[in-house]
Amino acid sequence: MPRDLRRFIALLESRGQLRRIPAEVDPDLEIAEIADRLLASGGPALLFERVKGSRLPLVINALGTVERICWAMGMEQPQELESLGKKLALLYQPRPPKTFSQAVELGQALFSVFKAKPSRDLLPPCQQVVLRGEEVDLGQLPLLRVYPGDAGRVLTLGLMVTKDPENGIPNVGVYRLQLQSRNTMTVQWLSVRGATRHLRKAAALGRKLEVAVAVGVDPLVIMAAATPVPVDLSEWLFAGLYAGEGLHLAQCKTVDLQVPAHAEMVLEGTITPGEVAPDGPAGDHIGYYGPRNEQAPLIRFHCLTHRRDPIYLTTFSGKPPKENDMMALALNRVYTPILRQQVPEIVDFFLPMEALGYKAAILSIDKAYPGQARRAALAFWSALPQFSYTKFVIVVDKDINVRDPRAVVWCLCSRVDPQRDVFILPDNPFDSLDFATEKRGLGGKMGIDATTKIPPETDSPWRDPLTPDPAVAELVNRRWAEYGLADLNLQPADPRLFGYEF
The missing domain is CATH 2.30.110.10 (Electron Transport, Fmn-binding Protein; Chain A)
Incomplete structure (x- = not known):
């Protein structure tokens, strides 16, 4: 069977990831409203069998996860x-x-x-x-x-x-x-x-x-x-x-x-x-x-x-999540080795979906010398054409999970002095669809150094991070079942438990 859309539709249907809609629907606003609700909840692809004004069936949300x-x-x-x-x-x-x-x-x-x-x-x-x-x-x-x-x-x-x-x-x-x-x-x-x-x-x-x-x-x-x-x-x-x-x-x-x-x-x-x-x-x-x-x-x-x-x-654009945002998340993984080859000090990077796929980037680096975070940010902006439109680059140390927003925000608040660690590049070529800029097609970029500072970046002694005692941690690992806690799932907690709303 050749590689084509029909084979992919058959695969989705065989895995319970496609719903057929037999009712007649209107391509004017109605289909997008239906698909948007499914996209927001990670729902299945949709195949509309009867589209008003056309004899063609329509597939949407095929790449929605x-x-x-x-x-x-x-x-x-x-x-x-x-x-x-x-x-x-x-x-x-x-x-x-x-x-x-x-x-x-x-x-x-x-x-x-x-x-x-x-x-x-x-x-x-x-x-x-x-x-x-x-x-x-x-x-x-x-x-x-x-x-x-x-x-x-x-x-x-x-x-x-x-x-x-x-x-x-x-x-x-x-x-x-x-x-x-x-x-x-x-x-x-x-x-x-x-x-x-x-x-x-x-x-x-x-x-x-x-x-x-x-x-x-x-x-x-x-x-x-x-x-x-x-x-x-x-x-x-x-x-x-x-x-x-x-x-x-x-x-x-x-x-x-x-x-x-x-x-x-x-x-x-x-x-x-x-x-x-x-x-x-x-x-x-x-x-x-x-x-x-x-x-x-x-x-x-x-x-x-x-x-x-x-x-x-078909598909459509808008405020995340949309299909193009899912594509950006997947391509983020593909880009990573390409970016590492262009900028060797980068350990990992992430383009958050909420940042419209490319407006903000979080880089982690293996920091070895002062000023390296700024160098990495500048190299990132020129590494690939798509990154020339990235507004914000946040650089963290290699021990930080760039995909964990709580860890990144903690770095921003504990390792950054805005006066020292934020730099602006004015008047860069910009996404003409971004109306937030004062001049269409021309705008600024911001780099934020959220790494641990080393001299001469700072004259103040940098504090040691809080970490558990390794021997005690190992002891607790061995006795976990003895505590009667073996049945508990220690996956990261739902952020809503800490007051975050989705």
Whole structure:
């Protein structure tokens, strides 16, 4: 059975993680309201069999938990994601091996690349039905309107494929598209994304930019598209590395682009540089409405191909938790070895979901010299393109669990003098969707050194932390059953017991 959305849906259903909804539901606000309640409670994926105004069934919340994301990537535990990250780190910035074991490890990684090479399908399922010209009617898709203040219906989980007009290297990204007419959509993207570079190059060459949008792909391919890859590597190759086998691609019918052969549908079109239309406002991942953009690039679609009886896969953004937040948590594990290779002193790092996936980062370091925390923060901001938009970086010692908010807050309050340990970088390129900045697209960054201070960082003697006596701790371990406490579960307590509300 090929790797595709249908196989993943079958897996979810077999594990009790999919609910079919036979009642007719409205894609205007109603579906999002239902899905949002399930997302907030870690509920199952939903397959709406009857969507008002469309003949297509709709799947949402497929990647609504980290567990389901692991399943999509052929894994069972989040810890396995870090093993994948180690392999990717070798390829992201390869270094000459210094030992035989390192040579073997690099060789295995390179062999994985060989196996991951994509192949071409001559009779791809995504082209079982072909619609051209006036036959293309995007209004027949079950596009969602998520929030009452949204300007229109949106497509949110399609993989947009473009190609560098100069070197031909493709870029795959996930962007929000807003319906404008029967065959046009506007696209909302950030200036650092690969597709925007391609549009700028196309404009300089006086060409249109060809675009393909694949909808309903294997979720593993979505995760590959969200991974920070070097600009000269293809996301298709990374998808093959994730899967352990090459991805099946199909040549589009009307544009010189390739797409996943087992996608449910593919939209083909072009962007004429300078042709724009108003886009938004729309609910955004920040948790507020994004502004109306009068200059959003306009895509004209002239071909739509799809499988027989296609399934529409979608999601939506907003205040966490949302599916994109679960993806960010999973990718956090993948990023870690890549980041360690870029910034060796980093032991671990975490991007809290409540920080919108990337607005705040917590780093732990093996501190060896004064000023190292600041160096680590500065290196983090430049390590990967995604981190250039991180507002806050908190650096703690290696003994602190970066995923424990109570431990991090304790460090902030016990190890930080704001006058000495907080530094601001003003006027940096910034996420244009973040309206908290005074100037759109330009804002500050804050670094916080929450590590133990060593001279000359401080002239005051640093106190010893409170720790139990090792001999007594071992004694209590031995006598635990004798105390009559063997039946007690000593997992971390529910934070609500200490006055925290969720």
